Amino acid sequence: MRFIFKTSYAQDIRLAKHGGHVFWYSLLCLVLIAAPFVAPEYWLAQLTFVLIYAIAGLGLMLLAGFTGQFSLGHAAFLGVGAYTQAVLTGMGWPFFLSLACGAVLSAAVGVVVGLPALRVKGIYLGIATLAFGFIVEEGFARWESVTGGNAGKSVMPPQLFGHALETTEAFYFLCLGLAVVCTLAILNLLRSSTGRAFVAIRDSEISAQSMGIHLAYYKTLSFALSAALAGIAGALYAHKMQFISPDQFNILQSIDLLLMIVIGGLGSVHGAFLGAIFLILMPQLIALGKDFLPEAIGQAPGLQAVIYGAVLITFVLFEPMGLYGRWLKIRTWLQLFPFYRKGMFKRQKSFQKSDRLK
Amino acid sequence: MSAEVLLEARNLSVRFGGLLAVNDVSFDVRRGEVFTLIGPNGAGKTTVFNLISRIYTPTSGAIDYVGPKGRLALTDQPAHQVAGLGIARTFQNIELFEHASVLHNLLIGRHTQRETGLWADMLFTPRTRAAEIRAREKAEEVIDFLDLQHYRDTLVAGLPYGVRKVVEMARALCTEPQLLLLDEPSSGLNVEETDDMAFWIQDIRDELGITVLMVEHDMSLVSRVSDRVLAMNQGQVLAMGTPHEVQTHSGVVEAYLGTIDDVSNLRRPEGSAAALEVRA
Amino acid sequence: MNAVLQTAPDAEPVLRLQNIESSYGPIKAIRGVSLQVRRGEIATVLGSNGAGKTTILKTISGIIDPRKGSVHFKGDNITAHDPAAIVRRGLSHVPEGREVFPLLSVRDNLLMGAYTRPDRDAVAKDMETVYGYFPILDERKDQDAGLLSGGQQQMLAISRALMANPELILLDEPSLGLSPRLTKEIFEIVVRINRERGTTILLVEQNANMALNASDYGYVLENGRIVMEDRCAVLREKDDIKEFYLGMKADSVRGERRWKKKKTWR
Amino acid sequence: MQFVQLLVSGIAQGCIYGLIALGFVLIYKATETVSFAQGELMMLGAFAGLVLMQVLGMPFWVAVLASIAAVAAFGVLLERVVIRPILGQPAFSIVMLTIGIGYVLRGAITMIPGFGTETHTLPVPYKDQVMQLGSLVLASEQLVVIGATLLLCAVLYVMFRYTRLGVAMQASSQNQLAAYYMGIPVQRLNGLAWGLAAAVAAIAGLLLAPITFVHANMGFIGLKAFPAAVVGGFGSLPGAIVGGLIIGVIESLSGFYLPEGFKDIAAYIVVLLMLMVKPNGLFGEKLRKKV
Amino acid sequence: QAAQGVSKDTLTVGTIQDLSGPLAGFGKQARMGMQLRVDEANEQGGVNGRKLVFKSEDSGYDPKRAVLAAQKLVNQDKIFAMVGHIGTAANVATFPVLFPKNVINFYPLTGAREMFEEPNLRLKYAFSVPYYDQARTATPRLVKEKGAKKVCTIYQDDEFGLEVMRGAEDGLKTIGMELAEKTTYKRGATDFSSQVAKMKAANCDFVVMGTVIRETIGTIGESRKTGFSPTFLGTTASYTDLIHKLGGKAMDGLYATMAVQVPYLDEASQPIRFWANKYKTKFNEDPGVFSVYGYQIMDNFIQGAQRAGANLTADSFIKAMDGMSIQPDMFGSDTLSYTATKRLGTERSRLSQIQDGRWKVVSDYFK
Ligand SMILES: Nc1ncnc2c1ncn2[C@@H]1O[C@H](COP(=O)(O)OP(=O)(O)OP(=O)(O)O)[C@@H](O)[C@H]1O
Ligand SMILES: Nc1ncnc2c1ncn2[C@@H]1O[C@H](COP(=O)(O)OP(=O)(O)OP(=O)(O)O)[C@@H](O)[C@H]1O
């Protein structure tokens, strides 16, 4: 176990808490920068998807994991970002300008969705966002002049300072850069008063309010930020897919996003990334693995859904803290190595209390 | 004691369905005093607190408050502004942020004093950094003041009831209030801890210059620290005055204190106790 | 103290804890607690904040599974049994912090207290009895329990436990948030139930004065360990108890010099 | 006449939503979680009925009862195996769990060779009969749904309102800890609640089968039942029915009188409007924490 | 330079099917149809000595998953061609993955015009007549035949349905008529009462259906119930045996455009019967019309590859395909032929009608 003796306040605020952090994160950066030069194209494309989903995951994590507001319609924000990007770059706008527009528009939609959140909670909010998701999806399908309707819309490669970014590598770096920026922004928020206000709302609205936290403002802000991140992710998604259609932003996509942060580990920034890795890798692993299964099972339709569900169930049952929680345990175990005690991570009996009153 | 009025409630009433929980209550709290509300259970004390912190809106009546920007009608303020006006409170049933550490709870208490907005926070500008450090300094002051050093990094969920009461008070102090509302600060504390609480309340008034409005059932604490006491019963004012005056008021004794003070009558009569003496 | 455990009492105590150790995750809350409560007696556990009193009660009623040690109730080992099963054996627990059913009416809350009892008539009679103890509950019987004031909820929590007509009641700070008058009444009721129905009671209470007067036998808990136990009559006379739990001290001394005297148990 | 016919069709469709919503409300009242697997349990019920009737050749009524019983048993089993271990965790975990269960059930059904991917019809004795009231027509399938929904609602209402069991279920959903302290067998009641909900789902599946056919994705209709439950107020059984009827009727009318596309999202627009006007639905309790 | 997916003794092809989504039933049939033909070919020694390696992936009808699957097939499994990929959006989404790698999109299972139009025309081969053309040609023909006065349409609210609607609209224009009422539903809908009410209120006597299976049955069922009995015309999307198996008696009279026919196990034609029973023995399932599609797709691919010769590359394959005409098979497919600019095998379809609970071909190919 590492003990950190804090000698100054700055130390408490710093992002990397100790030398180990600095070392490991630098290494990670190096690996990510080196990836295009060593990884096969296929895996690089997957990595790009991971980064894109991680950005969306960060947004949803902020909303669900830190502010405690669940959204079952998050794909709508992804869609707003994607369509804005598609339309604007189609008109020849430069990448970053249209990205900013997408994020802002998405945030604006987020504010609108956030409005019911001011009055409803829990399942009601879930259904409100679900409903909103359906309506937005319908909007994409109906507003044919802009979105191309159900026929979908193809997307130009991003234009960066007059150059078209066509290679997988270049686009990967773009995503990597944006992911890093978004992550830093979220980390900064979380260690400052705004982030604390979010967490306070999650834990107890009534005392947050009595601490002077403007519930309506912060909830709306959380929705807006979350939507903006989803919008950015959506824009990148649009470029990566090069073709978007309304049904890519349906309820299943929303559930995927939710699933991602739950499996990653609710309430941790790491979780967004781990969840994204999982979400992208899982279908690939199933696809790779099914060749080794007996024909009757391996080739059966529905196998993927079963595995998907089973993994989700397994996680909720055995690792409610998600991949990140598992990682923390492994790390503690390694650090403590010979002194690890058995019951250490034994789950306490816990008892649910109505969250209708919060 | 200065006679300047900090908070004035006039003819407050609030009705829940058929129940008049607070019925035409008027009182004033003066700057620099400890003002205590007592009364039987269900008298409406907590409801008065909830009216002041704008969780409830009175059916009739008004509350005036002298804030940093002069006198204003508190009843016109939205709930989240109350803290910004310098009114902090604790809750009877403890409402802490369970999944956060004590320090984190206190830092949330600093919310009204925050100096930076969204963008500065997102970029973590030097100003934000400085503000963060200042917030921590202040929180540490409060931690020192209330002897919470030992618990600084513990999650609230794992704290015993008594410590939580103190943490909640600490959080309220972190907002740097003018007026502190304490709902039953000593409930769940033993004599010794209640004793500490008494000292703290006195220090809060004398050293920090914060006016205290509290609800309390422990009469020894009440008489030790209060300057004035208001007794309520069934939503109405029963008596008002110095602790001594109120405690000897016949209505208060009848409804609230009870007449017998000696509790030795609870003891098992000597004879029948014999059956249980096998242990000795 | 050892002698107590060795001399076999005339009958098996209703409740016996042996060397119980419970923890919350890696934090040990109680370490090797042994105590017993005999039939018909009122026992009390005193201790400062965080000493582990609540943890002991929770361990007894199965809410926390102990790491070590055993709990015997009426001679049967009930260590780490399902809480509901333990209640059905005749043990009822008034938890710290009220824990009412906020969206059920007061009456339904009381009925739930009697969940384990099949005879409706007796339940109805007991309901009248508790309404007699706390008339306010009768007045508010159709109100949602979550809307009661703090003290009213406490009354409800106590009444609800009484509705189970148990053999042993665990009371965790019953006087929490009650007015001075009601505090006295509560203790009178507790004593009455003990005397009239012969219900055994294990009491945890911050109001040591009340507790030591109402109880027969007392334990003092510090940092998860029992540091003293004796008949209450004896405990009441001990200097440490007087100073730390009964608040009887030279006011002038402590009042001016704000240092804390070190506790000198054992 | 046109209008009345539309109204009647809307009511019939609304009862279907209401019937499914009943299952949601039931689980919610008893365990305070939202089950996203309800639709899949419904599908399971329909498939069970299908297998019993067509493969095993059971008579209609026997098959119906047997499949309800089987799905109820499956619900109990599900609770025992996957829900109980995490009982007491935040409700959200259980919600995610039910999503997982939904995936598995849907996938597992499709994995059955030559059966799961197909669409089937359930042979019911009252199939294709039409009730004619003047120029109004109502299919017998729909009549049966309406009748069953009302009956089921009444039964469940009485259970939750007046029986000790029902009150205890609500108690354990509101405060598990306290329920344990009262000796309420929380786990057993939970199992019972899941069993009941599964039975309700099975009934819904069997009743729906003649109308929507039996196939692996038939559970998706649950997505329309959510708004129904919310409009009525999630904790209220009569609310579920009323919510279902409102959604059904509005859908039917908007399909006729409004521009294309509105019918499909009418349910969602209604629910959003409702949440703005009455955040807790028509019959939901106004809840506020007292501090 | 050797093409990807071609080795000395193997030829790898891939497909992406919906195996868990709304069209799982069809996806599975198509895959098994292809598998049947692959096995036959391999039993006979493969294609020019190369054994066929057949990889299939599941997209769940979700474009995103289709892209991921395509990336795996193209970049990991190195397929030579993508055959019989199901779904319009899914297909379009995978084009950017396929074409830069010179992978041919062969006979996608969708009737969208993107499948045989620029850009990247070189790598596209399509065989299904677009829904647009099906509706455009069949509607006026049947309307005239039936002497219908008012034509309405009910269609699925997506690109598929829209294509049918547009086809019907344009087809009617050629005979100077127009659609009297248009009504839609969302995929997965179960209640069609207001749609039917709308068409009934418009007094339609002819309904073009941009519907798939359950919706076809639902609409016709609701119509029969409310006493609304126009002529119903569907497309290949509703040409499956499920319609009459599920819908029963009420479905009699429904017309649909089609090409290859449903392989009934007790079919009069001996080769089809033989084929159907072989399929049934192998997969223990009755074949459907999608099994035939799958079989036909793989068969035509093999024909092309065979003809391309030993040196198989995308170019040689394209050259071979463009130079030949594929003759009708036992299921009654039309003659298919391709050129450098025409990448749709045929524009012709024919009509079939349900009579006594069974599809009967009732017309020749027309266009
Ligand atoms: N939101 C509410 N709805 C209905 N009744 C309420 C509500 N809030 C309080 N009451 C009722 O108002 C009365 C006063 O409650 P309050 O909480 O103010 O009492 P209190 O004086 O603080 O008592 P205690 O000392 O027990 O905490 C009680 O009878 C309570 O039941
Ligand atoms: N949920 C928890 N998680 C972690 N630690 C806990 C938890 N609950 C209690 N503890 C720890 O266990 C110890 C004993 O707590 P317990 O609640 O039993 O004390 P207590 O004697 O009842 O105190 P009080 O008089 O304040 O009620 C305390 O030190 C506390 O910090």
Ligand SMILES: [Mg+2]
């Ligand atoms: Mg109170």
Ligand SMILES: [Mg+2]
């Ligand atoms: Mg305690």
